[in-house]
Amino acid sequence: MFKTTREVDIRNGPSFAAELAGKVGADIEVKVTGTPIEAEGWIWHNVEGPGNLWVSERPVGGNDASANLLWQGTGPRPTPTAKAAPAVTYPKIEGDFTNKVLLEAFQKTAAGLGQPAMVDTWLQQAGIPWIKNVQLEYYEGVPLEQLPNLTDEVKLAVMMQVILLKSAEPAVSTIGTSAPPEEEKPKKGFSITNGQFYLNGSPFKFVGVNLREFAWYGFPGSVTQYAQPQHQDIQLDVAKEMRARVIRMYAPFSGSDAQTAIKKLEVALDKIHKRGMFALVTLDDSKGSGFNVPCDGGRYRVPAAYNAAYFREGYRQTYIPFIKTVIGALKGHDGLFAWGVCNEAQVHPHPPVDPPDMLTIAEEFFQYYKYVTALIRDLDPNTLITTSIESCHHLFVEHAYEGKNYADKLYKLPTLDFATIHSYRDREKYDNPIGHRAIEAIREADRAKKVWKKPIIMEEIGPVGGFFNDLGRSNGGEWIAGALDQLFNQYGYSGVMQWGFQGTTDNIGAGDADSGMHKGGGGIPTGDWNSMFNAYQQWGRKFWP
Structure with a gap:
């Protein structure tokens, strides 16, 4: 020190x-x-x-x-x-x-x-x-x-x-004004030193859960329209019992507006902060989940996803005004951990057809992240920023690591603070211990440590087969336990977040029946809830006793 x-x-x-x-x-x-x-x-x-x-x-x-x-x-x-x-x-x-x-x-x-x-x-x-x-x-x-x-x-x-x-020779004499020695004061909030998270000056690692719809529980037209306000409290209380310290939720709902989003997010952030937890707020979704900023679907979308034109120009139409309004209102909230730019940005259809040159698209992606993250940093200088991408290879394809090496270009941006990976137990690669993005997860963790000098988290992970009987889910907890051990101990991840978490005893429309973990209700309980809960809790208690 x-x-x-x-x-x-x-x-x-x-x-x-x-x-x-x-x-x-x-x-x-x-x-x-x-x-x-x-x-x-x-x-x-x-x-x-x-x-x-x-x-x-x-x-x-x-x-x-x-x-x-x-x-x-x-x-x-x-x-x-x-x-x-x-x-x-x-x-x-x-x-x-x-x-x-x-x-x-x-x-x-x-x-x-x-x-x-x-x-x-x-x-x-x-x-x-x-x-x-x-x-x-x-x-x-x-x-x-x-x-x-x-x-x-x-x-x-x-x-x-x-x-x-x-x-810097010790022999050089001292000139100028000076102050008497004083004890170092811990930094308040989140910071990053030597590629590791710190909270108020102490090392910070975590397990967490994805509650995509959390801010919008009970809102008409959303998939969780039948949820009630008390379900937010139940979800957070169960997640806290599992020692999940970070909650990931999405800011927009396509059936609403920025001012409503601010009110919903503020309530959610207050509940999260009250429990000593923090939120990773993803500002958009490239997929057609409904939790995305509305845009001109005719110009900037293929069915269920953004096209190349969106990342070239379309995001400036509605996304930029949305994040200016939302971040401007919520910056500095004590419940914030980070802003995520956009969930799983990628050109759709894939391989891309508009324009056909993937190198051109890769550069446009880079410019998109460069512009947006600089804007977010200007709007909220004290909150961390990440991409919320599946992996650099998923974003840039063959230009991620070779040639222009857009993976390094992206994460060397000073306005991006940490990297993300999304990886699931794959039906075709069922026995892979850390999911279908294992190669990228290992490679990018190594780049994060040696080249980017930044933390990396597994922002989404989950087993497969919760609602599909062909694979079953009796060993989801065993798989998650193995993945957590490798990610934290072997590859140096700073956080791991379960995708799809429904801790209520009834079905409120949250989570994911295939890759999530559900306590019960509505015909979609996952039989490995207890084993998965215990696996996360074991690691969570190490980081948050």
Whole structure:
């Protein structure tokens, strides 16, 4: 844990880098305030990389050694762009870790310039004498002669990293205003660090349930029109007994409007929060469930699903106004865990016919998520955002992992906080221990950990055969127990959510008779309710005692 040792207002301190280093203990935290466009003659830059690092470029009009190091290109030196600095945390950089980072930075520079012999000269000029005689032959495993030159912009960023590391020497004196040490205050709400969820500063994992229609229980025309308000309480109480911490529900109903949705969602969120639970609110459904934002069906739908034109242009007609209204009214609610963009977005029919080029469609999907998530983040900066997709392969098909690699492009968006997978016990692959999307579930969990640096959850999962006697469901609990063990223990999932949950003793039209778990009533009880309940509860108690 870091302890706050000083607070720096760079408008009053000529050297932010000096404050960063300071003469402090083994761990430091520096909170930056002020707008670092120009402070006491210094220009400030945001360095791309872990921790959102900032570095001073050079004194304005100055001619020191660092100014020469920052530009190794040809032609006139570009004018850099300064950005505003948020409050950020900087761990102290020293010892072997410093050496490792320096070597990586110089490898990138040498690869870009094709002049590894200059590294020693740069080290000396930068005042870093402890690394000498650096011999560079490869950059990320590729011979230098096979690499194209990096752009001047990339070279500049790399050299700024070098100056930052130089400035992080413990010997640099402290300049500027300071505050007395104080104990670190836990972050309030949800956050993500090192690819893991945190709630109020403590690690957060969960089991949960999908209650798609929950906000709309009893509403005329919906599939749960015969449900009563007390059924919401029963559902939540049974889910809480199972230690389900997150409830997923859909925001819209096609037979209503945004203002009604706000009222329904607010009631639902209040009930969920009252029990110490949280909601993942999915803002649309690409399928024809009825829990979707109404749109021009003639232009933007094939039967029961959105077509390619919807994700190219149609969503701007009704979806954008809907989410602006709903999120604007509900942002900051203590019962919110995350916003989900759209349930199982995918081109329909599939394979697509409009337009025929799947690469074009993949790019349109990416632009859709880029635009929508940026808007959601602007509307509600403090709530997490996810896709609610089945998998990247389901969305982008052959362009998910190869070629353009849209899986990485998508989840490297800073406005997407975690990844989702939907996987069910499949009739054709009945014995697969984590469902029909097992290959994607494993592959994308690995990408989430190593590349995206973000959590991943199994947003929907369920056995099969609840109402269909050909397969039966006597062992649904055994299958779910095995899936939970693999997802949490082997593949590093942060959450798993059962699809279709009806904890009432009568049929209220909720859940899924095939893949859900039903306590009873209405002719659709699943015989493995108890075993499934126990499997989820066992894991839920680990996360929420």
